Amino acid sequence: MSDALSPIAVGSPISPSVVELCSQLIAIDSSNYGPGGPNGERAVADYIVERLTAVGYEPVVLESAPGRANVLLRVPGRESGLDAFLVHGHTDVVPAEADQWSVDPFAGVIKDGYIWGRGAMDMKDMVASTLSTLLRWKEKGTGPRRDMVFAFVADEEAGGTFGAQWLVSEHPEWFAGVGAAISEGGGTPVSEKDADGKTHWFYPVGTAERGTLHMRLRATGESGHASRGWADNAVTHLIDALGRLAHHGWPISLIPTSRAFIEQTAAELGIAVDLSTDEGVEAALVALGPVLRSDVPTRGSLNPTVLQAGYKVNVIPGVAEAEIDVRSIPGTEEKMLEEIDHLLGPRVTREFIAEAPGISAPFDSEWFSAIADAIVAADDEAVVLPYLLGGGTDAKAFAKLGIPGYGFAPLGRDPEGRREGGMHGVDERMPIAALEIGATILEKFLTEV
Ligand SMILES: [Zn+2]
Known part of the structure; x- marks a missing residue:
């Protein structure tokens, strides 16, 4: 120091x-x-x-x-x-x-x-x-x-x-x-080559963030001796729910920021895209390549990260808990929570550890234009784009x-x-x-x- x-x-x-x-x-x-x-x-x-x-x-x-x-x-x-x-x-x-x-x-x-x-x-x-x-x-x-x-x-x-x-x-x-x-x-350069091998420089500027929904799940059952075959087991209730949640496929949701990002990068690289269907969006993301694709989260996500239950192998615990990290496309929070509740089933409850819905800022604004101007003044090859941050x-x-x-x-x-x-x-x-x-x-x- x-x-x-x-x-x-x-x-x-x-x-x-x-x-x-x-x-x-x-x-x-x-x-x-x-x-x-x-x-x-x-x-x-x-x-x-x-x-x-x-x-x-x-x-x-x-x-x-x-x-x-x-x-x-x-x-x-x-x-x-x-x-x-x-x-x-x-x-x-x-x-x-x-x-x-x-x-x-x-x-x-x-x-x-x-x-x-x-x-x-x-x-x-x-x-x-x-x-x-x-x-x-x-x-x-x-x-x-x-x-x-x-x-x-x-x-x-x-x-x-x-x-x-x-x-x-x-x-x-x-x-x-x-x-x-x-x-x-945002505001940092990333590059991608077009089909002719020419390098293009993109400067994605954050104009939106996915929501952060951190939750604690809790399953309850009847504790008792683990030799019982019919047990109302909290651990089983919890892992059944987690299995459903973790394997759920969340739908594509393209907010204006992500649509603009795909359209503008594709146009610069000379790639034709059709964003009118989910298949078209998936194909466009593949065509953009891994670097640019990582800047277009198109879906919500859900990951179990913490598990807690039990203290002895032959004792069924009465409570089992898990924490899940959920990220939402801005505006889809309510739908996502509805789906989560459906997937949790009747034996598992949830509470928020952190609840911060997604946000968006306009990119047809004087602020965004001023940002773009400042970047282009330093790099006349710069293509300045809005993008959606996957995190927060x-x-x-x-x-x-x-x-x-x-x-x-x-x-x-x-x-x-x-x-x-x-x-x-x-x-x-x-x-x-x-x-x-x-x-x-x-x-x-x-x-x-
Ligand atoms: Zn930081």
């Missing part, structure tokens, strides 16, 4: 490069181990506050619980009367199993054209780009066109209870007048305040073909060039939007 912060202590430039910022942020271990902790967000918040106050900003730290620090800052715009804009980024990371890595995951190692470490692509990269924009505004004596609200938040990796969710319910005043928001979940981000929390959220954490193309990787896994890393170009795109966007 103190080593990571020493560049400030010895008086290095007040506006370090985005790469230095990212490396220093990674070197502060802010692994999120859930409500029981430990959690390192306070140290990241202190670092951000130190950086910002050094150049004259007055950020505010709001703690939802001891150590669960959120940093808020509002920067007035040059023009009045415009909607404000929100940039949010989470400061926590998922833990890393250091012995499986080829570098120390919490050292901020810079080598071979990459920044290495936990958070390098999720999402200390964008936190660094955002900080870089703020520092450079002061350095240049400029600022944003419209009011900008910056929220560096805790706890995204565990659902945002101590971060975005808490801010939205306890401090909504910070987000008054905000017209739209950006955060992680803090955008769902801010959507509760009516704020449309865009997944736009821009990165550029590394000229030597390096790609970011290792998110939530081993050897997470970010190409230096990708981050540097991304920081330029973000600064231009936040200054001009």
